[in-house]
Amino acid sequence: MPDARISVPQEAPRGKPFEVRILIRHPMETGYRTDDTGKPIPRNVVTMLTCRYNGETVFSARLSPGIAANPYLRFFVTARESGELAFDWVDDRGVRGSERATVTVV
Amino acid sequence: MWRALAVFVACFAGGAPAQERLLPLSELRSGVTFAGANVRAMQADDLANPGMLWVERGETLWNRSAASSGKACASCHGAAQTSMRGVAAHYPKYVGDASAVLDLEARINDCRTRRQQVPALARESEDLLALSAFVAYQSRGAPLAVSVDGAARAAFDRGREFYFQRHGQMNIACTQCHDQNWGKRLLAETISQGNPTAFPGYRLEWQSLGSLQRRLRACLFGIRAEMPAPGAPELTDLELYLAWRAQGLPLEAPGVRR
Numbered sequence: 297m298p299d300a301r302i303s304v305p306q307e308a309p310r311g312k313p314f315e316v317r318i319l320i321r322h323p324m325e326t327g328y329r330t331d332d333t334g335k336p337i338p339r340n341v342v343t344m345l346t347c348r349y350n351g352e353t354v355f356s357a358r359l360s361p362g363i364a365a366n367p368y369l370r371f372f373v374t375a376r377e378s379g380e381l382a383f384d385w386v387d388d389r390g391v392r393g394s395e396r397a398t399v400t401v402v
Numbered sequence: 403m404w405r406a407l408a409v410f411v412a413c414f415a416g417g418a419p420a421q422e423r424l425l426p427l428s429e430l431r432s433g434v435t436f437a438g439a440n441v442r443a444m445q446a447d448d449l450a451n452p453g454m455l456w457v458e459r460g461e462t463l464w465n466r467s468a469a470s471s472g473k474a475c476a477s478c479h480g481a482a483q484t485s486m487r488g489v490a491a492h493y494p495k496y497v498g499d500a501s502a503v504l505d506l507e508a509r510i511n512d513c514r515t516r517r518q519q520v521p522a523l524a525r526e527s528e529d530l531l532a533l534s535a536f537v538a539y540q541s542r543g544a545p546l547a548v549s550v551d552g553a554a555r556a557a558f559d560r561g562r563e564f565y566f567q568r569h570g571q572m573n574i575a576c577t578q579c580h581d582q583n584w585g586k587r588l589l590a591e592t593i594s595q596g597n598p599t600a601f602p603g604y605r606l607e608w609q610s611l612g613s614l615q616r617r618l619r620a621c622l623f624g625i626r627a628e629m630p631a632p633g634a635p636e637l638t639d640l641e642l643y644l645a646w647r648a649q650g651l652p653l654e655a656p657g658v659r660r
């Protein structure tokens with residue numbers, strides 16, 4: 297099952313920033329809600345997301361319960377050399393997700 | 403000859419011509435046109451539109467074989483991109499095999515139980531939403547064109563009756579908001595025309611994708627009326643009437659709404 301949708305340009309000019317977008321499938325349960333029987337639903341949000349560009353961390357974010365379900369993040373990375381963007385994230389239950397995308401620098 | 407004449411008359415009497423609609427096509431508006439710029443942008447961008455997560459998941463399910471019969475949706479229907487193109491715009495539809503008017507979700511479950519020989523999926527379950535979103539996505543941009551003649555006529559008439567019937571503690575009918583007062587404000591919301599083009603759609607209030615039936619139940623809850631159970635024939639009848647009422651508007655599934 298795909299856990300996320302990622303958008304990076306196929307080609308990026310060297311030295312210029314390019315746009316990275318990621319949409320992660322996650323309920324982002326706040327911990328403030330109760331189920332139909334009144335029992336509290338435990339908090340479960342994505343707590344940390346990192347993006348590595350050829351192994352080097354170029355972006356990381358700590359997410360909180362204030363962020364809506366299926367979080368969408370958009371940021372810019374400077375194109376240095378062709379390679380791989382590796383996204384990794386983890387939620388309160390310790391479930392890890394990861395996705396890869398490749399970019400060619402011209 | 404009399405029989406031929408009777409059929410001829412039935413075709414005209416049974417048909418529901420477009421001019422019967424309270425709103426002509428030129429005045430029909432999708433619900434998204436009543437939404438703010440940020441919601442419109444979210445729907446227009448496939449990467450920002452969370453509904454696409456369900457569409458992607460639906461594609462995986464489409465190609466997955468059922469253990470009991472070894473059949474996947476794709477075994478019979480092939481690539482949905484071609485076989486399902488435009489199909490969802492004709493639902494709800496009378497299905498002869500089931501002798502009933504079925505909406506898209508019910509049709510998928512009918513196919514599952516009859517052809518794939520697997521249990522039906524629960525209404526509003528993630529898998530059923532994923533499949534219906536994936537199938538509906540293949541008809542994106544296709545104008546709604548349901549048939550309300552012949553066997554579907556009775557369901558259509560019941561749906562129309564439901565639409566004009568006052569319901570619940572607030573004692574109001576669908577038509578009072580969506581025909582007589584659309585475009586005006588109801589607290590923070592602008593009242594839409596009630597055209598079902600977004601569904602299955604992502605509703606920000608739900609933080610999830612949901613079916614048209616879920617949306618209809620939410621509306622009935624809002625007017626403090628009794629909500630028919632998910633999958634109840636009353637809701638399917640109403641879906642059919644709404645689809646006919648919105649005929650000509652393009653399907654947007656998966657749409658985004660507040």
